[in-house]
Amino acid sequence: MALRSSVTRRTLTLGLNSTMLLPLSRSLQTFSLPDLPYDYGALEPAISGEIMQLHHQKHHQTYITNYNKALEQLHEAIQKGDSSTVVKLQSAIKFNGGGHVNHSIFWKNLAPIREGGGEPPKASLGWAIDTHFGSLESLIQKMNAEGAALQGSGWVWLGVNKELKKLVIETTPNQDPLVTKGPHLVPLLGVDVWEHAYYLQYKNVRPDYLKNIWKVINWKYASEVYEKECA
Amino acid sequence: MAATTSMVTSLTFTIPSLGFRLPTRSYPCVKPQRRFVRKAASNVITATYELKAPPYPLNALEPHMSRETLEYHWGKHHRTYVENLNKQVVGTDLEGLSLEDIIIVTYNKGDILPAFNNAAQAWNHDFFWESMKPGGGGKPSGDLLDLIERDFGSFERFIEEFKSAAATQFGSGWAWLAYKANRIDVENAVNPWPSEKDKKLVIVKSPNAMNPLVWDYFPLLTIDVWEHAYYLDFQNQRPDYISVFMEKLVSWETVNTRLEKAKARAAEREMEEERRRKEEEEGKPTNEEDDDDDLEMYVDNDNDDSEAE
Numbered sequence: 366m367a368l369r370s371s372v373t374r375r376t377l378t379l380g381l382n383s384t385m386l387l388p389l390s391r392s393l394q395t396f397s398l399p400d401l402p403y404d405y406g407a408l409e410p411a412i413s414g415e416i417m418q419l420h421h422q423k424h425h426q427t428y429i430t431n432y433n434k435a436l437e438q439l440h441e442a443i444q445k446g447d448s449s450t451v452v453k454l455q456s457a458i459k460f461n462g463g464g465h466v467n468h469s470i471f472w473k474n475l476a477p478i479r480e481g482g483g484e485p486p487k488a489s490l491g492w493a494i495d496t497h498f499g500s501l502e503s504l505i506q507k508m509n510a511e512g513a514a515l516q517g518s519g520w521v522w523l524g525v526n527k528e529l530k531k532l533v534i535e536t537t538p539n540q541d542p543l544v545t546k547g548p549h550l551v552p553l554l555g556v557d558v559w560e561h562a563y564y565l566q567y568k569n570v571r572p573d574y575l576k577n578i579w580k581v582i583n584w585k586y587a588s589e590v591y592e593k594e595c596a
Numbered sequence: 597m598a599a600t601t602s603m604v605t606s607l608t609f610t611i612p613s614l615g616f617r618l619p620t621r622s623y624p625c626v627k628p629q630r631r632f633v634r635k636a637a638s639n640v641i642t643a644t645y646e647l648k649a650p651p652y653p654l655n656a657l658e659p660h661m662s663r664e665t666l667e668y669h670w671g672k673h674h675r676t677y678v679e680n681l682n683k684q685v686v687g688t689d690l691e692g693l694s695l696e697d698i699i700i701v702t703y704n705k706g707d708i709l710p711a712f713n714n715a716a717q718a719w720n721h722d723f724f725w726e727s728m729k730p731g732g733g734g735k736p737s738g739d740l741l742d743l744i745e746r747d748f749g750s751f752e753r754f755i756e757e758f759k760s761a762a763a764t765q766f767g768s769g770w771a772w773l774a775y776k777a778n779r780i781d782v783e784n785a786v787n788p789w790p791s792e793k794d795k796k797l798v799i800v801k802s803p804n805a806m807n808p809l810v811w812d813y814f815p816l817l818t819i820d821v822w823e824h825a826y827y828l829d830f831q832n833q834r835p836d837y838i839s840v841f842m843e844k845l846v847s848w849e850t851v852n853t854r855l856e857k858a859k860a861r862a863a864e865r866e867m868e869e870e871r872r873r874k875e876e877e878e879g880k881p882t883n884e885e886d887d888d889d890d891l892e893m894y895v896d897n898d899n900d901d902s903e904a905e
Contacts, residue, residue: 419832456766516713517767518823559767565828568672569676
C-alpha cells in the first residue's frame with residue numbers, strides 16, 4: 366500500500382516536473398546585451414556617439430546573438446554525442462564568446478569625463494604602474510605603440526598576472542580574450558583596435574584614436590579589479 | 597634514389613646576391629627579374645613600387661561603393677602599404693624583385709619576414725581594384741562558367757559558398773576564388789597521373805594579409821573583408837556589402853582573363869616538369885640491353901659493360 370502510493374506520488378512528480386523527463390537538458394543560460402552606464406554621446410569628442418551606438422547595439426549585440434546560437438548548437442551536439450560538431454563549433458564560440466567577454470569589459474573601461482574618465486589611477490594601481498613602467502605616460506606610450514602595430518583586428522590590454530602580481534601589456538588577435546595569452550592574466554583595461562571601434566571618426570588614423578581614448582579611460586574600474594586580484 | 601634527389605636539387609637554386617632560395621617548383625614565375633615601373637612618357641626605370649590607380653575613376657563604383665570609400669581605401673590604406681613597403685625594401689636584398697617574388701620570399705614558408713605584410717597587402721589591393729568594374733556583376737560565361745558548374749555544382753551554389761567564406765572570415769582578411777592546379781598536397785610529391793580533373797576552382801579565405809599565392813594557387817577573384825573596405829558604406833553589415841559586391845561589382849571579364857592565364861601557366865609548368873623529368877632520365881646513360889635490370893645504376897660511360905649482376 367505504502368509502496369504504491371509513494372510510486373504514485375513519484376509518478377505525479379515526474380509528470381509535473383518536466384526537467385525530470387529530460388535528465389540531460391538543464392536550461393541553457395542565454396546572454397544578453399549589458400546596458401551602458403552612460404549615454405552614447407557621453408564620451409565625445411574622444412569617441413563619437415555614432416560609433417558608440419553602432420559598437421554597442423550592433424557589433425556587441427551580434428556577438429551575443431551568435432554566441433547564444435553557438436552555445437545552443439553546442440548543447441545539442443553534446444547531448445547527441447556528436448563530437449565533430451562539438452569541435453567544429455569551437456571557433457564560433459571563441460570568436461563570439463570572446464567578443465562578448467571583451468566588449469563587456471570595454472564598456473566598463475570607459476567613462477565620461479565628468480564621471481572620472483581620464484582621471485589618472487591612484488593608490489595601489491598607480492604605484493604599480495609607476496614602479497613597473499616608470500610613469501603613466503610611459504605605460505600609455507607603450508600600449509599605444511602595441512595597439513598601432515597590431516596587424517588586422519584585435520585588442521591591446523593592460524593586465525595583471527594574478528600569480529606573480531605583475532602588470533603586463535599584451536595584445537590579442539581578433540576576439541581572443543586576454544586569458545588566451547596566459548591562464549593567470551586578468552584584464553584591467555582593454556582597448557579595442559578593430560577598425561569598427563574608430564573608423565567612422567578617425568578613418569585610417571588609428572594612432573589618433575589611441576591618443577584620444579585615454580581621455581575617457583575609467584581608471585577607477587581598473588583599480589578595483591587590480592585591488593581585488595592583488596589585495 | 598639518385599634520380600629523385602637530383603631532380604629535387606636541380607629545381608631549387610640560390611641566387612647569390614639574394615641569399616634567399618627561391619624554389620622554382622613551387623611557384624611558376626619566380627625569376628630574379630626587376631619590376632620595371634613604366635612612368636608615363638618617361639624612360640626612367642626605377643625599382644620602387646608605385647601605387648597603381650584602379651582601372652576606373654574613384655566615383656565610378658557608386659552607389660555600390662562610394663567615392664569616399666575609394667578615397668580612403670585606395671588613397672590612404674593602399675597608399676600606406678606601398679609607401680611602407682618601399683621604405684622596408686630599399687637597400688635590402690629584396691630591392692628590385694617583383695611584388696609577387698617579395699611575397700613568396702618574405703612568406704618564408706610561414707616564418708614570416710617583416711616586409712610580407714606590406715607587400716602582400718599592396719598586391720592584394722591591386723588585385724581587388726582590378727576584380728571590380730562599374731556595371732559589374734551578372735554571370736560569367738564560357739569556360740569559366742563551365743568550371744564553376746563542374747566544381748561547385750551550380751553558379752548559385754558557388755555564390756552561396758563564396759558569400760559564406762567572405763562572411764565567416766573572422767576578423768580582417770580576404771575571400772578568394774582561385775585555380776588550384778594539378779598537385780598533391782604533400783611536399784615535393786607530384787601527381788603521377790595528372791588529369792584535367794585535378795585542376796580545379798576552389799574558394800579559400802585568408803586572414804589579414806595572407807593570400808593564395810603563398811599556397812601556390814592562382815588567384816582569380818577576391819573580396820576585401822577588412823572592415824575599412826565596407827564600414828563607411830555599410831557599417832557592420834558585412835553580408836550586405838558582400839551581396840552588393842557579387843551582384844553589382846564583380847568583373848567577370850577580368851576573372852576570365854585570369855583563368856586563361858592560370859590555365860596557360862599550369863600547362864606550361866606541366867611541360868617544364870615533363871621536360872625536366874625526361875632530361876633526368878636521358879642524362880643517365882643506360883645500356884639498351886640492361887633495360888630489364890631493375891637495379892638502377894648510374895653508369896658513367898656508354899660502355900657495354902655494366903656492373904649489374
